Amino acid sequence: MDTIPLWAQFLALAFLIFLSAFFAMAETALMAANRFRLRHQAKRGSRRAIATLWLLERTERLLSLVLIANTLLNALAIALVTAIAITNFGVEEHVIIISTAAVVFVLIVVAEISPKIIGARYADQVVLPASIVLRPLLRMARPLIWFVDLFVNALLRLFRIKPSSSLANADLSPDELRSVLLESGSFIPQKHRSILLNLFDLESISVEDVMTPRTQIEALNLAVPVEEIIEQLTTCYHNKLPVYDGEINQIVGILHVRKALGLLREEDELTVHHFRALLSDPYFIPLETAALDQLQNFQENKERLAIIVDEYGEVQGLVTLDDIIEEMIGEFTTSTPSAARAESFSWDLHGECLLEGVTALRDINKRLGLNFPLDGPKTLNGLLLEWLQDIPDAPISVKIGNCIIEVMQVQNQSIKVVKLRRIEGPALQI
Template structure:
């Protein structure tokens, strides 16, 4: 180096700084790279993706080459800079101190901090091309890497550190949920909502999505023939639950269209009606929704009656109810109640029935009322108040103001909701 002109020596130092920067930026980019994104790029045949994937599978060799190269360069650079400074400006303590400070500044800024920030910001754009350079270096330096790793692995064994056990990159359902939540503009809002609902189904039972007992459209077998025929002709659904005396005594399920077609040319009789009934399909309240969906597929059933441990009817569930839980409501067979079809009014108010299920209410009005306890709005308010209110009462739950408009001795019948952030038109008490 002493025979080279000064500009050549400075050029050599700059080249060494660039090489050191390359190792620093490559190390940071490789470690910051998303493994699942990398796997997708490898499947798509992106240049350097498979090479990068292979290098990350041998982290010990990758880090060894990068760190050996980076540290050797960072060791050589100060020596050369100090030698040039002493030869140019003389042998003195001040010159030595200034040269050391300048070299430390150059190495920290240009070979460490700046490259690492760039590598962490653009890991994909840097790691894939860099892998095409590092891979040959690993093959060339394999003997040196083996020798260094011999000591490093020995220390890891002494410390009882298993490096192979930390390479599992599988994501838990909660981690996947976080990935979906943070997808932002990369995924359409509707698709993100469906995926989040899919994760929620793991913790949902049939009682959370079923049609409650009070809202089941059922047919009394003992009713007069004229009333039965009128109900068949005006019912909302194609299948009706048929009971005798009380709804807990279910006789079967009646297919409305087939029944009307069969009774078109013959007189309606109870024996004929009884012969058209199909056997009811019962499921317990705690059945997971995913499991119930599989049961529907296996049994070719479209309607299931949800019963509690005493055999009492609690509700009704269909595959459509489960699908609506995933993709949102797409049928409006039964109106929700007076003034509730349009959602929030211009004043930020909405009137709903107290029997409305909380999950449906949250999905419909984009609320976050708790669903871990009571399943209906009536049950939630009663749990908070711990009594059936005598008159108009207002309460706030999870930032949502609710006003009880009508109630009786048994339950809360009508509730007015105020949109979060809006000013209620009536005074809260």
Template sequence: MGDIPLSWLFGTLAVLLLVSGFFSAAETSMMALNRYRLRHLVREGRTSAMLAQKLLDRTDRLLGVILLGNNLINAASAVLVTQIAIRLFGDGEMTLAIATGAVTFFILVFAEITPKVIGATYPEALALPAAFVLTPMLRVFYPIVWFVNLFVQALLTIMFIKPRDEEEHQHLSLEELRTLVLEGGKYIPKKHHSILLNLFELEDMTVDDTMTPRGHIESIDLSDDIDDIRMKVATAHHTRLMVYDGSLDKVEGILHVRKFLNASRHEELDKDGIRAILREPYFIPEGTGLLDQLQNFQERLRHIAIVVDEYGEVLGLVTLQDILEEIVGEFTSQSPVAGRLYSKEPDGTVIADGACPLRVLNRKAGFDFPLDGPKTLNGLLLEKLEDIPEPGTKVNIAGHDAEILQVQNRMVKVVKILPIKPEEAAEAEAA
């Protein structure tokens, strides 16, 4: 090696460091590669993605061939730097120290840290082209890699470590998926982003969160005069109505307005005629998950379910549309139930019924009331005050000033909720 010009030695060293840097960048980029993005590229038929996927399916072999090449190159670089140091400074202990320091510096800066930072920053841009080089290298050096991995596997066995399958630890939990959607919001259309987030929230919701409360169910009482019943059907806001006899807990069935009108074409229906065209009521217990109920609606081919408590008393009514609106948003802005539950004044003040669900106020009126406790505005106020309030009582709930306007039967009946002032909103954001 003493006959080789010094310039050639420096050139060879630069090439070796460049090749070592390639192995370092390939290792980091392969490990940092987004597996779901890679699978998408595989489904699109990208050859480089297919090769990278095959390499990553056996990480031990991939790391084996990368580290084999990297360590051979680094060892050759160390020998070469030593020879250059001897040519420049002569033989001696100081020369060896200089050579050791120099080779460590060159390898760290040019062959390890810099390439790995680049590989971590641009994993896809480096890993996919690198697969074309690493795949034939693995075939050529497979016997050596296999032999080395025998000792690796034996050592892992002694340490009671079992490598996990690549597919096994790539599954995402719901919370991880939720985080992906939140982080990728700017890449997803706003409407789609909202639907995906609503789907995740549906997992933690029950029918209690979205049902129409007992007192706001549009229904027909068979004990009423038949003319009043016909008028209620003719002016109904819904196509399906709950029918009861005397008490809301004595549900007779569900009346489809279209059936009533068709039957009335031939002759005026009496109460027995109405009973004859009723569909059997479908009862569900309180606390039923919304996703489970959505599936139940699909399996039973039903659109309406009556929510009852443990004593069989009617608590409310939930429809297929209620659940779908939790996912995709409101189908219509004209909701007679919502109109009875709250009204919004021009200055932003909201006059709400105490039975109005907090989720309705959050979604339709733009509030941010907590949903992990009481379900209604009345429940939230009673929990806050720990007493039955008097009309005129003022209280701050979730940052909103509210005034209780009416109390009836030990329940808050009507509440006025004031909007947050702009300066208060700015202070909240700054905090």
């Protein structure tokens, strides 16, 4: 050491600290890097991204390299400082202790904490250039890593810990992927993120949650006079109508309204048989069918409308392809006056909202930010009847969660109109 200038010794010390800081920063940046962005860049031909993904596929070997390098560099830095102190001040115990403490402090601040903070905060900017250096180092250090791993694996087996080579390749669960979408921030537009989240929700709902209830089905009755059938056809809001004979459970087919209107122009004296000739076969599905499965069934069967029946074969409602698609991308049609009204409800200035009893609880939760349970009744009327265990014959109010529900009108054994009043405060689970 006497023949080496002091400035060269300190320059070597600074170089050791710099290398230690580089490894610490590179390790943190690799662990914090956005793997989805790296895969996207790799598909576009980025060599740095490809090198980074290559390193991440060998996480255990990479960690071994970084830890070995950091340990050796830190030990060399402490030894060098000790040698400098002895050379310049002699074997003085207090000088050696002070110099060692000083270099340990510098290593903690400059070579550990600071570079790791930088690596975590600027992971995407650091990881790509760092991978160009680490990849050849990892290849050159393979024999050393193999030798060290022999002892590491022996120690792990001693404690009955099985080494794993797939640390960085764990698949994301649906809930984890949902969390990734929720935390994507400005990287994914709000509308796109909403569609993807709705697609996850589609797995947990059935056609019952999105169907048009039986009482709201617009259908054609062949048992009424032809004049009434014609009048209904000229004023209907849909292109396809279920057709029944006398009673809604006796559905005999589906009528394309455009074909029927063409029939009105061609025939002078229409009969029920003319309309029967235009019917296509009805498509029936069970009440418990999952919405996502039904979307696929529509595609496979080349259908757009299905009649929903329960276990007794009685009609409960109908669902269309549009109903399921709207669950994913939001409502885009207002084909009936009732649909137009359903789109418009919201809290007024007094924190109140007037609703029909047939309004779906899912729509209320979405539009008003409430938390009504969805595992039971599907409508506001059904929720109140279940809650009250009776059909009220006078105005009554109940408190459910963070909302006061006031029954305003009851008609034909069902609640027709209610008023919701919001209660300020944290949301309550029902």
